Amino acid sequence: MSKSLGNVIDPLHVIEGITLDGLHATLAAGNLDAKEVARAKAGQATDFPEGIEECGTDALRFALCAYTTQARDINLDIKRVVAYRHWCNKLYNAIRYASMNLPEDYVPPTDAAAREAGFVAGLPAPSRWLLSKLSVAAGTVVKAMEAYDFATATQKLYSFWQYELCDVYIELMKPVMALGDDVPEQAAAKRGTRDALWLALDAGLRLLHPFM
Structure with missing residues (x-):
């Protein structure tokens, strides 16, 4: 995962849910340059075209525990959390x-x-x-x-x-x-x-x- 690709997920966005526009706004408030922001927005639009549904803490916690067979970095599938x-x-x-x-x-x-x-x-x-x-x-x-x-x-x-x-x-x-x-x-x-x-x-x- 990479912030410049827009696929780094904030746990709060999974718990509380967020729209695609909201995801874009978090990029604008970050420290990426304009080219990286544009690239990250395109990545978010591909990965989360409808934004991220509100999943709550229980579903996220259970999903993360289920992913513990992976390495240090987790390739989290939001659909699985949903x-x-x-x-x-x-x-x-x-x-x-x-x-x-x-x-x-x-x-x-x-x-x-x-x-x-x-x-x-x-x-x-x-x-x-x-x-x-x-x-x-x-x-x-x-x-x-x-x-x-x-x-x-x-x-x-x-x-x-x-x-x-x-x-x-x-x-x-x-x-x-x-x-x-x-x-x-x-x-x-x-x-x-x-x-x-x-x-x-x-x-x-x-x-x-x-x-x-």
Whole structure:
């Protein structure tokens, strides 16, 4: 990256967003000569024709951690940061869905209860599947964090939340949540589904905490 090419990115521009005209204005306020300013403006117009979208701190932080496999200089793709911003919205919607489907009198399983041998065995098959994926994700993330391998940690967190929790489990649980509570088997299925969701969200958010 080079300032004279106009492709050096100010983190605040990614966090808060900026128009193309705003990017041009930052060049005019700098110390480049007229020829370099013209060259940099052309580069900005090519790289950011619509400016830079507001992405927020969480998306930028997560993206930078995901890029830690690169050398000292990071070739940051703004589209990837924007994708993480949309992903943050997906996480919010997952939490919102959970809050709508966990009644006010819901009591989540304690850590001791969740560790009991018969707890997981008594859950519906999709719930057992989710908790197995959670266990794998947690193990991978903890091991990666201990090795300062932030790229692997972020990749595994993204995969768990996006593909296993949101795309699969939440979609599978929607028809279960539509069941009535008057049939004991259906009520038990709903309870087990809620318990697995709560455990996955609780652990998933704890794993995300260092990044967001």
